[in-house]
Amino acid sequence: MTVFDRTSWIRLLYSLFIATLITLFALAVTTEYTEAVWYILKGMVAGAVIWGLGECLFSLCERIFPHSPAPGYGVLILLILLGTGGFGYLLGVRDTGVLAIMIAAAEAFGIGITLFYRSQYIRTLNERLAQIKEEL
Amino acid sequence: MIRYRLICAKKDRELLEAVCRAHAITLDETAPCVLCEANIPYAGNYDILISFKKEKIDALMECLAGSPRRESSILMGASDSHFTPMEIRTIAYIRACGNDTFAHTARGDAYKIKHKLYELEDGILPRGFIRVNKSEIVNIRHIQKIVPMFKGKLVLTLAGCLHGVDVSRNYVKSFKERIGM
Numbered sequence: 001m002t003v004f005d006r007t008s009w010i011r012l013l014y015s016l017f018i019a020t021l022i023t024l025f026a027l028a029v030t031t032e033y034t035e036a037v038w039y040i041l042k043g044m045v046a047g048a049v050i051w052g053l054g055e056c057l058f059s060l061c062e063r064i065f066p067h068s069p070a071p072g073y074g075v076l077i078l079l080i081l082l083g084t085g086g087f088g089y090l091l092g093v094r095d096t097g098v099l100a101i102m103i104a105a106a107e108a109f110g111i112g113i114t115l116f117y118r119s120q121y122i123r124t125l126n127e128r129l130a131q132i133k134e135e136l
Numbered sequence: 137m138i139r140y141r142l143i144c145a146k147k148d149r150e151l152l153e154a155v156c157r158a159h160a161i162t163l164d165e166t167a168p169c170v171l172c173e174a175n176i177p178y179a180g181n182y183d184i185l186i187s188f189k190k191e192k193i194d195a196l197m198e199c200l201a202g203s204p205r206r207e208s209s210i211l212m213g214a215s216d217s218h219f220t221p222m223e224i225r226t227i228a229y230i231r232a233c234g235n236d237t238f239a240h241t242a243r244g245d246a247y248k249i250k251h252k253l254y255e256l257e258d259g260i261l262p263r264g265f266i267r268v269n270k271s272e273i274v275n276i277r278h279i280q281k282i283v284p285m286f287k288g289k290l291v292l293t294l295a296g297c298l299h300g301v302d303v304s305r306n307y308v309k310s311f312k313e314r315i316g317m
Contacts, residue, residue: 058287067300072286118284125282125290128315133277136264 042090050083073111080110139164140200141182144173148190154221158210159197171196191219194250211260213239213247222247225264228278228296230256232271242278242295266314268292269304276315 021044028037054075061071084106088099139162144152152173156163168183173190188196194212213222228242232253240246251260257267264276274292281293283300290303290311303311 062285062287062289066302067283067291069283069285069291075286121284122282124317125284125312125315128317129276129279129282132315133279136277 039091043087046083046086046090050079050086053082054079073114076111076114077107080106138162138169138200139167141165141167141170143170143176143178143180144190145176148173151219151221152190152193155193155197155210155212158221159201161197161200193219211239211249211251213249215245215247220247224262225275225277227275228294229272229274229301230261230265240296244296266311268307268311269302270306272301274301 021041024037024041028034028041031037057075057078058072061075065071081103084103085099088102093099093102140156142149142152142156142163153163168181170178170180170182170185172178172185172187174187178185186196191214209224210221211224211227213220222239222241226241226243227239230237230239230249230253232238237249237251237253237256238246239249253267253271253273256265256273261273265273266276267273274294278295279292280295283291283293285291288305288308290308291300292303293300
């Protein structure tokens with residue numbers, strides 16, 4: 001009998017997340033670190049919004065363009081833009097030039113790393129396919 | 137081994153002989169067991185006479201062979217009111233549309249077949265075929281390229297298929313296992 005299976009670890013993550021939220025709310029109400037704690041909570045809400053937007057937009061892309069990954073890159077660019085810009089603004093960056101530099105750097109890094117790992121993944125998939133076709 | 141004499145319309149003979157060969161049924165013009173196509177009058181001698189409809193030849197072959205053949209090399213496909221034996225290895229993918237099942241060849245032809253997807257999966261198709269979503273089975277030999285999508289789905293480019301075929305998220309794990317990932 002397995003005591004800790006995959007779903008156990010997922011339950012652990014849920015528990016940690018809820019415990020963190022409760023702790024943060026308690027800290028916001030009962031200590032003098034209210035402002036810092038609200039920053040963290042706002043950040044978490046913004047993260048959830050970005051996640052929700054991503055889920056909706058990626059699904060929409062798959063529905064409209066079921067066989068093309070290209071629109072997914074558009075969604076990724078948008079999410080990085082909104083995420084970096086939004087977080088920067090929430091954390092107090094008001095200078096448009098600085099925000100633009102942050103976004104450009106995040107886009108380059110995010111898209112670059114996605115392209116790199118995606119190409120590796122595609123290559124592995126197709127190499128395995130060629131191998132299994134030879135074996136058949 | 138029992139041998140059979142085949143009595144059928146001249147135009148169907150080549151096709152029916154091919155089906156018999158595919159099912160390892162031996163034909164002999166002097167055999168006392170006669171397979172006679174329905175509506176063909178037969179007045180010769182025989183010990184056993186089996187009358188069959190041409191479109192039910194697969195079922196007859198299965199009866200004569202004793203059980204459904206495992207990993208058959210031929211499937212009967214219907215196209216424009218005529219029946220065609222298809223070599224299974226030429227099939228690129230098989231798609232279920234409502235109550236019908238269609239086999240699409242690598243050359244782009246489509247034939248209606250009588251089997252359901254689960255029947256095909258359960259022994260008729262060889263191991264080069266794999267279920268990729270609830271309505272499609274593909275032949276791994278005819279996959280030209282695999283493209284992953286952003287939400288975990290895979291899209292397969294197949295010979296004879298203008299659009300891609302999806303490996304839905306529920307089948308991605310088994311598909312990757314099948315190709316050794």
